[in-house]
Amino acid sequence: MAFDYPSSVLIVDVGPRDGLQNEKTQVPTTIKAELIRQLVDAGVRKLETTSYVSPKWVPQMADNAEVMRSITRRPGVCYSVLVPNMKGFEAAMEGKPDEIVVFGAASEAFSQRNINCSIAESIERFAPVVEAALAAGIKVRGAMSCTVGCPYEGEIAPERVGYLARLMKEIGVQHVGVADTIGVGTPIKVQRAIDATLQHYDIDDVSGHFHDTYGQALANTLAALQMGIWQFDTSVAGLGGCPYARGATGNVATEDVVYMLHGMGIETGIDLDALIDAGEMISNFLERTNSSRVARAILNRRAMLAEAAATA
Ligand code: HMG
Numbered sequence: 212m213a214f215d216y217p218s219s220v221l222i223v224d225v226g227p228r229d230g231l232q233n234e235k236t237q238v239p240t241t242i243k244a245e246l247i248r249q250l251v252d253a254g255v256r257k258l259e260t261t262s263y264v265s266p267k268w269v270p271q272m273a274d275n276a277e278v279m280r281s282i283t284r285r286p287g288v289c290y291s292v293l294v295p296n297m298k299g300f301e302a303a304m305e306g307k308p309d310e311i312v313v314f315g316a317a318s319e320a321f322s323q324r325n326i327n328c329s330i331a332e333s334i335e336r337f338a339p340v341v342e343a344a345l346a347a348g349i350k351v352r353g354a355m356s357c358t359v360g361c362p363y364e365g366e367i368a369p370e371r372v373g374y375l376a377r378l379m380k381e382i383g384v385q386h387v388g389v390a391d392t393i394g395v396g397t398p399i400k401v402q403r404a405i406d407a408t409l410q411h412y413d414i415d416d417v418s419g420h421f422h423d424t425y426g427q428a429l430a431n432t433l434a435a436l437q438m439g440i441w442q443f444d445t446s447v448a449g450l451g452g453c454p455y456a457r458g459a460t461g462n463v464a465t466e467d468v469v470y471m472l473h474g475m476g477i478e479t480g481i482d483l484d485a486l487i488d489a490g491e492m493i494s495n496f497l498e499r500t501n502s503s504r505v506a507r508a509i510l511n512r513r514a515m516l517a518e519a520a521a522t523a
């Protein structure tokens with residue numbers, strides 16, 4: 212069967228936010244800013260740089276204002292930040308984000324654990340944030356967690372995703388991300404979650420956000436691409452996890468998605484080698500093996516070529 216694949220894809224690297232938020236040791240602001248710089252240099256045109264959440268809940272993001280102050284903004288690059296409520300929005304304004312992301316969940320239990328309120332209450336909190344952001348000319352995205360599975364409630368029916376997407380739409384959220392927070396989704400289930408979202412949002416206003424806990428994220432990305440989705444959140448070196456989704460590993464690695472897309476003739480505007488260097492920088496800093504299979508393969512190849520050149 213032939214699919215009508217997009218000719219280009221927008222990669223949103225969420226590494227500096229989703230990738231680092233779960234790290235126990237505080238990553239210095241300078242390293243976060245350097246990671247952002249290297250990602251932008253590699254050609255990434257949209258990133259999640261930080262989040263304005265309670266530092267008691269997520270200490271790693273406590274330096275949000277410093278991160279935004281430390282980065283040299285590049286024209287044409289969209290710098291997004293997460294905000295859960297008006298307090299977060301007001302704090303975020305100083306950093307002049309291009310986009311804010313409100314984050315809700317298709318699962319009641321996850322909503323309670325992650326943002327300490329019900330789904331309905333979260334929408335009440337988001338509504339004034341969305342209104343204020345739009346009035347200030349800032350784009351608004353909504354992240355929808357647990358769209359296929361929840362660590363507390365198990366499988367999530369597509370109707371619940373549709374319900375959340377409708378609520379997001381009603382308060383003016385312009386774009387929504389379908390997230391598989393704990394990486395349990397498989398292609399058909401992910402397609403059903405996306406389908407439920409498409410009842411309320413146009414294809415151009417929906418993105419995929421797949422964690423790779425069960426190794427399904429690349430397959431889920433392909434399944435979404437086959438539906439016409441062309442915007443994906445990914446994380447350099449496959450970093451990441453949500454502090455309130457225990458056991459969930461990182462997002463699909465940016466390197467792996469870029470390699471797959473380029474291999475399919477789909478453009479991303481990203482230089483894979485430079486991206487791998489950024490992934491290595493942060494993996495080395497964290498003293499962590501790079502989680503990207505593509506990065507590991509290319510690094511091995513680089514080492515083999517260097518060895519061959521040295522002995523020639
Ligand atoms: P709460 O305790 O219900 O809030 O937390 P509250 O309004 O009752 O305030 C309690 C305290 O928090 C007060 O401070 C507030 O000032 C403070 P105190 O008087 O005790 O000193 N506070 C804040 N401080 C800084 N920034 C704020 C803020 N709001 C209140 N914005 C809250 C509610 C949402 C703040 C809390 O639950 C929280 O911070 N949760 C963190 C959630 C989080 O960051 N999760 C990870 C990101 S989501 C994710 O990773 C999923 C995603 O990747 C998609 C996917 O994979 O599914 C996006």
Ligand code: MG
Pocket residue numbers: 229390392420422452453462
């Ligand atoms: Mg996530």
